[in-house]
Amino acid sequence: MRVALIGYGNVGRAFAGLLEKKRKAFPFRIAGIHTARHGTAYDGADFGPAAGSVDEFLDRAACDVVVEITTPNPASGEPALTHIRKALARKRHVVTANKGPIAYAYAELRDEAERAGVQFRFESTVMDGTPVFNMVRKNLPGVKVLGFTGVLNSTSKVVIEAMREGKSMQDGIEAARRLGITEADSSYDIEGWDSAAKAAVLANVLMDARTTPLEVDRRGIGRLTPERVLELAQARKTVCLVSRGHIGPSGVRLRVRAEVVDEADPLASVQGTSNLLLLHTDLMGTIGVMGISSGVEQTAYGLFSDLVDIAESAK
Ligand SMILES: NC(=O)c1ccc[n+]([C@@H]2O[C@H](COP(=O)([O-])OP(=O)(O)OC[C@H]3O[C@@H](n4cnc5c(N)ncnc54)[C@H](OP(=O)(O)O)[C@@H]3O)[C@@H](O)[C@H]2O)c1
Structure with missing residues (x-):
């Protein structure tokens, strides 16, 4: 070919x-x-x-x-x-x-x-x-995807990790930039646009949503401070920028939020360039896919x- x-x-x-x-x-x-x-x-x-x-x-x-x-x-x-x-x-x-x-x-x-x-x-x-789309297409025949939960943006994870070490948002963005994972305009990652675009992709392909990133209810980590992250760390909690989708009464609803999660939560287990996606389905319950340090x-x-x-x- x-x-x-x-x-x-x-x-x-x-x-x-x-x-x-x-x-x-x-x-x-x-x-x-x-x-x-x-x-x-x-x-x-x-x-x-x-x-x-x-x-x-x-x-x-x-x-x-x-x-x-x-x-x-x-x-x-x-x-x-x-x-x-x-x-x-x-x-x-x-x-x-x-x-x-x-x-x-x-x-x-x-x-x-x-x-x-x-x-x-x-x-x-x-x-x-x-594998996400090919896994669903090839390995989950007849299954309906009802929703998803994903930690899909690497820059936000690097920034939150830096804040857990007491560093500033800007230090975190620079660390992400050194790893080569940040867009030229870092607000695309920080304000949740990247997470919203990924949510729209997942919803369009897996849930026939016919939506766009502009329709995602989106709030990024722009207002998060190192003080807040350190306070949460003392309570064994952290923050994750989470993309969620589900089928509501008026169709597919998509949301991106900086969520407070327990350190033991699977969503908190992905660091740096690792990613986690949970697919909520009708016949197979919830299935998780994880990519470790991918690039x-x-x-x-x-x-x-x-x-x-x-x-x-x-x-
Ligand atoms: N990097 C990753 O790990 C990653 C992960 C997942 C998805 N992606 C996606 O994969 C794609 C490529 O990423 P990348 O990191 O390879 O980007 P990149 O290093 O910035 O390279 C982009 C390439 O596109 C060319 N280009 C831009 N506008 C063009 C146009 N109008 N016509 C023809 N060529 C054009 C550029 O040409 P010049 O060389 O002449 O500038 C360059 O060769 C992006 O859509 C990105 O979102 C990347």
């Missing part, structure tokens, strides 16, 4: 490395790579000048699958949304790690893919490739697992 990449940053490079490592068993070929400022490359050649447009790139890079891994725009899902639509219109399968399009327009993209007769996959959008390698694996799945379903 021939694969075209739009975006070649941290995730793109890790993904290309993974394809190379697994080339014998999984002979995928990179047909082209398109970036914003670093140019465009075709068929393993060096980067040359950027294609004039994504249309030009997609028309020239003869590929079966487009992997969309550009920088996210938390307020709109662009430019990835347009890139994905253009790929689907050309009847290419699409794999993405970009939350935006799924948070803002999942149902439309799913339907566009279905009409085009191609696959649309996004395992890496939540929990860096730890760009796991994100790359999530893309790879989607790609392998598409290749197998095309046989």
